[in-house]
Amino acid sequence: MTKPDQNHLDNLKSIAGAGGWSDDPDVLAPHLVEWRDLYQGKTPLLLLPDSSEKVAALVKYCHDNRLPLVPQGGNTGLVGGGLPDDSGNEILISLKRLNKVRLRDPLNQTITVEAGVILADLQAMAEEMDLYFPLSLASEGTCQVGGNISSNAGGVGVLKYGNMRDLVLGLEVVLPDGQLWDGLTGLRKDNTGYDLKQLFIGSEGTLGIVTAATLKLYPRPLNTQTALLAIPSPQAAIELLTLARKMSGDLVTAFEIIPRIGLDFLVRHMDATDPMETAYDWHILMECSSSLDRLHLDLENLFQQIMETAMEQELVLDGVIASSEQQRDNLWALRENLSEVQKFEGGSIKHDISVPVSKIPEFLEKATAAVEQAIPGIRPVPFGHIGDGNIHFNLTQPEGADKAAYLDRWEEVNKIVHDIVHGLDGSISAEHGIGRLKVEELTRYKSPLALDLMRKLKKTLDPANILNPGRIVQND
Ligand SMILES: Cc1cc2nc3c(=O)[nH]c(=O)nc-3n(C[C@H](O)[C@H](O)[C@H](O)COP(=O)(O)OP(=O)(O)OC[C@H]3O[C@@H](n4cnc5c(N)ncnc54)[C@H](O)[C@@H]3O)c2cc1C
Known part of the structure; x- marks a missing residue:
């Protein structure tokens, strides 16, 4: 790998064009630290391309000159994958200006967007189409579709809708040698050989740079019930889940555990109120939802029946059911602030x-x-x-x-x-x-054969090892 010199940097700036790069320390600063402060990165140049073709040209230049390149989305990843290391040699490429909608197809229930679209904006776009994009994470106001795909994001809706992998139908990807692969498709069935998009989903920017995606949309939930439930033990939690899925006709969309100590931290540091009168050891935040409206489905009654049965079976000790959007938001805030609040301790x-x-x-x-x-x-x-x-x-x-x-x-x-x-x-x-x-x-827990396959894959797609080098697997 080569250390970029001034000539390389000038050439990259010229390819990126006006507005397509920065080396201003103030602009760079937020791109070089991450949420948990575990890493401090350094880079000679931030690239900010606004089209897939520009991304391709920049990657090709880096490939031909053996320059290491790190793709970054919203920079909310928690494992240091999207930050340049502290050598000062890695060039950073942010996808944030690639943020257009390419195609809305409500009858196919899909949307095609560029990688830099922020997840919360995508959710809003789906809603404007009277549809729903179900990926939901506490970082949704900042993380981007390309980052979600590259990290195969999960979040609170996985139970019903799956991970990001389950929501992607097609991808457009710039390969490590600068070729642009158009794998955008809205097909739900396509058995024409290997499913290439799967290689890039969850590959954390080591095999290609995602520039656009065609994503599945769903009918909008119109009927939601949310409760915080006190449970006697984690064993009761998983039995409650089985019961609730069965009794609701599989309408459980979120099922999150919150321990006593977490609630105590929230009360101590975030002015939160414990919704229960008694202090219990374990809680479940449970949500059921359906696209059938209240006229066609009495979800409130169904939810109540689940609670009653669970109490009879001693799987639930106590509970608070949200009776308004505000109460629902308050219950979700308890869950969403659990990570943040630990910092104070x-x-x-x-x-x-x-x-x-x-x-x-x-x-x-x-x-x-x-x-x-x-x-x-x-x-x-x-x-x-x-x-x-x-x-x-x-x-x-x-x-x-x-x-x-x-x-x-x-x-x-x-x-x-x-x-x-x-x-x-x-x-x-x-x-x-x-x-x-x-x-x-990873080397401790993955089998040698699985690691070998991963390294071979990396070597095949990125023989020059320019894209996110050293992330996921070391290639010697
Ligand atoms: C408060 C908080 C809550 C979170 N909750 C969850 C959660 O519930 N579930 C969950 O799964 N994650 C969660 N995360 C982690 C994070 O938000 C997700 O991993 C998210 O998908 C990362 O998206 P991003 O755009 O910020 O990606 P980044 O952090 O910018 O990048 C993540 C990885 O993807 C690569 N990458 C980014 N964009 C591209 C691209 N276009 N092409 C190729 N590679 C790319 C980067 O190089 C890096 O390796 C949370 C993070 C925070 C801070």
Whole structure:
């Protein structure tokens, strides 16, 4: 790989054209740090192309001159994948100016947009078409479609609608040598050989730069019921999920777990109110929704029946059902602020794991006991998408502990937790990907054959190793 010199930078600026680049430190600054402050990047140049052809020309130049290039969307990824490293050699390419709608096709229930469209804007566009785009994450006001695709984002709607992978029908991608692959299609059935788009979804910008996508849309939910439910245990949570899916005709769209300590943090630091009168250990935020309106489906009554049955079976101890949009927003705010609020309690060692839903109680029991034994006083805050088996197993430092000394034990604690996850047939990265953060760990838990296939894929598509080098797999 080559270190870009002034001549390279001038040539790239000239290809990008006016408004298509910046080296102003103030413009660069927000692109070089990430949400958790785990990384500080450095770059000689930020490229800001406004068309796929420009992206292709810039990538071709980098390929021909062996210059490392890092694609960035909304920069909300949590594993350091979309930031240049601190060598100062990696050029950054932001897709944010590629933000047009290419095609609205309401009868095919699809929309084709460019990679830089912000997720919340896409949701709004779908709504204008009287349709629905179901991907929903707390970062939706900032993250972009290209980033969502490249990280195969999950979020709170996976239970019903799947991950981003399940929402993509076609892609347009600039390959690492600068060729532009037009794989945009609105087909739901197409068995003409390998499904090439799947290679790029979840590949974190290591195999190509996504420039546009054709995405599935759904009928808009017109009828929603949301409740915060106190439950006796995680085992009760998964039994409640089975019951609610069955009784509702599979209308459960969100099923999120919130522990006592998380609610305590929210009350302490964010002026939140615990909606229950009694302090319970575990809570589920459950939502059911349907595109049938209230005239055609009495979801309120159905939801009530589920609650009553669950209480009879002692799967639910108490509950608050939202009776207005405001109350619903308040309940969701509890869930959405859970990550943020942990910052006020000192250092937090994070895990983004998944296991089969049936194994969640065993995971929580084993992992909690193991980390408590390793660090007495450690405060586990396990929360998140229990409905699809994904727990954010975040571990807040013991009260009064030294933050830096605690965070120094990050890898040791990760190994304890991830060994348990692996033993339960789980994944060490359910949503956020590998990026730079988990490259080493991936080699510990993936089979040598799987790693070999990944490296071969990378070498085949990007033999010069210019695109996001060192992310996901090291190529020697
Ligand atoms: C508060 C908060 C909550 C979150 N909640 C969730 C959640 O519930 N579920 C979830 O899955 N994630 C979640 N995330 C993580 C993050 O928001 C998602 O991974 C999101 O999809 C990243 O999109 P982005 O546009 O910010 O991508 P970036 O962070 O910019 O990039 C992510 C990766 O994709 C690559 N990339 C970006 N754009 C492109 C492109 N056009 N072509 C090729 N490669 C590209 C980058 O190089 C990088 O490797 C959360 C993050 C925050 C801060």
